[in-house]
């Protein structure tokens with residue numbers, strides 16, 4: 073139960089374009105992370121370290 077919830081939360085924070093997991097949810101309006109959408113550098117601070 074908890075694992076599936078965490079998976080769902082992680083899916084919302086994973087960009088389908090670059091496959092990186094962020095510390096925040098991917099904007100559904102963009103469909104990808106802001107860095108892919110606007111072609112900007114990915115800030116390592118925004119990335120969730122692999123557990």
Ligand SMILES: [Zn+2]
Pocket residue numbers: 087088089090091092104105106107108109
């Ligand atoms: Zn991305």
